[in-house]
Amino acid sequence: MPxxxxxxxxxxxxxxxxxxxxxxxxxxASRLRKVQNYIVYLRxxxxxxxxxxxxxxxxxxxxxxxxxxxxxxxxxxxxxxxGSNKGLCGTYxxxxxxxxxxxIYRLQxxxxxxxxxxxxxxxxxxxxxxxxxxxxPEDDYIEKVDYNNAxxxxxxxxxxxxxxxxARVVIVYNRFRNAVVHELTTExxxxxxxxxxxxxxxxxxxxxxxxxxxxxxxxxxxxxxMTRKFIYYNFYRIMLDASASExxxxxxAMHKATDNADEMIKNLxxxxxxxxxxxxxxxxxxxxxxxxxxxx
Numbered sequence: 650m651p652x653x654x655x656x657x658x659x660x661x662x663x664x665x666x667x668x669x670x671x672x673x674x675x676x677x678a679s680r681l682r683k684v685q686n687y688i689v690y691l692r693x694x695x696x697x698x699x700x701x702x703x704x705x706x707x708x709x710x711x712x713x714x715x716x717x718x719x720x721x722x723x724x725x726x727x728x729x730x731x732g733s734n735k736g737l738c739g740t741y742x743x744x745x746x747x748x749x750x751x752x753i754y755r756l757q758x759x760x761x762x763x764x765x766x767x768x769x770x771x772x773x774x775x776x777x778x779x780x781x782x783x784x785x786p787e788d789d790y791i792e793k794v795d796y797n798n799a800x801x802x803x804x805x806x807x808x809x810x811x812x813x814x815x816a817r818v819v820i821v822y823n824r825f826r827n828a829v830v831h832e833l834t835t836e837x838x839x840x841x842x843x844x845x846x847x848x849x850x851x852x853x854x855x856x857x858x859x860x861x862x863x864x865x866x867x868x869x870x871x872x873x874x875m876t877r878k879f880i881y882y883n884f885y886r887i888m889l890d891a892s893a894s895e896x897x898x899x900x901x902a903m904h905k906a907t908d909n910a911d912e913m914i915k916n917l918x919x920x921x922x923x924x925x926x927x928x929x930x931x932x933x934x935x936x937x938x939x940x941x942x943x944x945x
Contacts, residue, residue, distance in 0.1 A: 653924055660917045667910035673737065674903035681828060681896035684794070688825065688889050691882070698882055702875045724761040727784070727815045728753060729806065729838075730776070731822040731891040732769035734792055738895055739902035741823070742771045748833040749821045753781075761816070766806070784809060794892040799885035807880065810839045822887055823894035829901055831894035838883055841876065 651659075730749045732742045749772075753763050764782040767773040769791045776783060787805055790798045810818050818839035823831040 651920075651924070653921065653928065656917055656921045656924060660914065660921065663910050663913045663917065667907055667914065670903045670906040670910060674900055674907060677896045677900035677903060678828075681893060681900060684889055684893040684896060685825075688886075688893060691886060691889070695882055695886065698875075698879055702879050705871055705875050723814065723816055724759065725764070725813070725815045726756050726761045727764050727766060727806070727809060727813070727818045728756070729766045729768060729818065729820045730772050731791060731820060731888065732767070732772035733895045734770045734789070735899075736771065737902060738899040739905075741895055741898035742769075742775075744833060745821065745823060746772065746775050748835075752819070752821055752835050764813070764815075766809075768802070790888065791892065794885075794888045796881070796885050799888050800881045802888070803877075803881050803884040806884075807839065815839075820887055822891040823898075825890045825893035825897065828897040831890075831897060836887065838880065838887075841879065841883075 728749065730745065732745050736742070749765075753765070756763050762782075764784055765776050766784045766786060767776045768786055773785070786802065788798070788801060790802045806818055809815065817837055819835055819837050821833070821835050824834040825831050
């Protein structure tokens with residue numbers, strides 16, 4: 650049976666840990682709310698970008714926009730895996746890595762040569778120990794997710810797409826649903842899938858049906874600008890989803906850790922009281938036994 654001092658030491662340690670996990674939970678919740686607001690603000694904008702791009706494409710021949718071209722003589726694929734820099738977020742990175750490996754093996758079975766770009770230190774640490782052709786990101790894009798970082802990453806990927814002659818670029822990430830639920834997703838970003846532009850969606854609230862596009866100064870310039878805008882938005886949306894999923898996973902993990910700490914504190918307090926009661930009882934027995942011996 651542990652002594653009272655040992656139980657007190659352990660109880661103090663668990664209480665300190667609870668304070669840390671509780672604080673981390675609140676920080677993660679605060680960051681999650683901030684990212685959620687950005688995701689909400691992007692909805693109408695993303696809808697409008699898709700509609701304008703669809704309208705522009707109707708006025709331009711397909712040969713004018715190379716980012717939509719699917720003509721490649723090879724099947725080389727660049728897989729971008731977006732994880733986190735920090736741990737303490739449950740199984741967030743572990744499941745993401747497993748899903749990425751499944752996608753890599755599936756692509757390899759189809760005859761593709763797969764290169765990997767790991768975004769996030771936890772993901773980078775895993776893939777650097779494996780035999781993969783790696784392209785390191787130029788910057789730490791996931792630490793602070795904003796439009797400029799997303800644009801910078803998108804430009805780097807587009808350069809690789811053209812320079813390395815990849816047939817396609819796919820991103821593996823967690824799509825955010827709510828603080829508890831996020832879906833492991835594989836999404837092709839280059840060449841931009843035409844089906845990404847939803848023609849069946851009701852968009853009259855943001856873009857009147859009788860408003861057609863006027864392309865100035867040149868059609869090619871407009872297409873180049875709009876397609877790049879669409880790609881930048883896509884990367885920004887994906888990175889926001891990944892960031893929100895990370896914060897949600899960390900908040901959930903810290904919530905469970907805090908609950909476990911509460912349970913341990915309860916059990917340790919009970920054990921402490923039992924040991925103290927046993928110690929007091931034993932001391933009383935010794936006192937009574939001593940008094941009886943003295944009276945004889």
